[in-house]
Amino acid sequence: MTPLLASTRSDLAAARAGLAAPVVLVPTMGALHDGHAALLRRARELAGPAGSVVASIFVNPLQFGPGEDFDRYPRTLDGDLKTCAAAGVVLVFAPGHGDVYPRAPLVTVDPGPAGQLLEGEFRPGFFGGVLTVVLKLFQLVRPQIAVFGEKDAQQLALIRQMAADLDLGVRIESVPTVRDTDGLATSSRNAYLSAAERTRARAIPAALAAGRDAAGDGPGSVLAAARRVLDLGASDGQPLTVDYLSLVHPDTFVPVSGEHAGPAVLAIAARVGRTRLIDNVQLAFGGAD
Ligand code: PAF
Numbered sequence: 161m162t163p164l165l166a167s168t169r170s171d172l173a174a175a176r177a178g179l180a181a182p183v184v185l186v187p188t189m190g191a192l193h194d195g196h197a198a199l200l201r202r203a204r205e206l207a208g209p210a211g212s213v214v215a216s217i218f219v220n221p222l223q224f225g226p227g228e229d230f231d232r233y234p235r236t237l238d239g240d241l242k243t244c245a246a247a248g249v250v251l252v253f254a255p256g257h258g259d260v261y262p263r264a265p266l267v268t269v270d271p272g273p274a275g276q277l278l279e280g281e282f283r284p285g286f287f288g289g290v291l292t293v294v295l296k297l298f299q300l301v302r303p304q305i306a307v308f309g310e311k312d313a314q315q316l317a318l319i320r321q322m323a324a325d326l327d328l329g330v331r332i333e334s335v336p337t338v339r340d341t342d343g344l345a346t347s348s349r350n351a352y353l354s355a356a357e358r359t360r361a362r363a364i365p366a367a368l369a370a371g372r373d374a375a376g377d378g379p380g381s382v383l384a385a386a387r388r389v390l391d392l393g394a395s396d397g398q399p400l401t402v403d404y405l406s407l408v409h410p411d412t413f414v415p416v417s418g419e420h421a422g423p424a425v426l427a428i429a430a431r432v433g434r435t436r437l438i439d440n441v442q443l444a445f446g447g448a449d
Pocket of ligand 1: 187188189218220223290293294312315
């Protein structure tokens with residue numbers, strides 16, 4: 161069934177009034193791919209036969225820094241609506257800039273200490289922008305549940321922290337990263353890659369897989385194994401510019417020690433040509449900390 165399309169706050173309010181609970185929201189920036197389809201499928205399951213799935217599509221300027229890809233970010237509303245229809249979405253909220261930001265916000269969300277690390281260090285203001293728009297979407301759509309992807313592990317952790325610390329009353333659910341057959345995590349930004357860049361980008365999941373395979377030998381071995389794969393790519397003349405490769409605690413995003421026990425995230429951000437990609441794998445260590 162074709163979803164209702166709300167492009168203003170008042171359209172959204174009118175459509176939201178008729179939705180059966182639970183309302184499950186999948187916030188996106190559009191250019192929907194297989195990873196988003198998995199989020200929508202999970203949302204449909206969580207909504208159950210009686211509930212309602214809402215998708216939002218909004219390329220949020222607040223989370224893009226100067227010189228980043230806000231202007232060239234893919235915008236594919238017609239195709240996105242078809243993906244939403246196939247996934248059983250009942251309402252798509254695709255607002256214009258003025259409907260989300262009637263004025264430049266003077267009050268925004270501070271992502272706290274975990275928001276200053278990794279992505280926060282390389283993209284200052286990014287998490288403040290993400291959390292601010294997610295909070296606004298929660299206020300506008302009023303979902304009981306919201307679904308996010310584990311590919312953006314730090315974003316997911318911060319959204320969970322915001323929901324808990326600010327008592328938002330929204331249950332946060334996550335979906336594992338979806339990968340294409342060559343191992344690359346699905347991302348709207350993959351569309352920027354030329355065939356040669358895509359081949360080079362395969363070093364990212366390969367490094368993460370090597371790190372995961374070395375997890376039995378402890379945290380130190382994980383980073384060394386992942387680095388070896390990246391160095392091999394560089395010696396083949398296929399270098400990536402790595403912003404960070406880090407093994408961190410899944411809540412604080414502080415690097416773990418060589419004796420760490422418990423869960424950890426091996427996270428990477430790297431640039432291939434003009435395209436910046438992030439990816440991660442979740443690991444668990446058995447030793448004593
Ligand atoms: O992950 C994304 O697509 C965006 O960061 C989000 C959560 C929709 C906020 O703009």
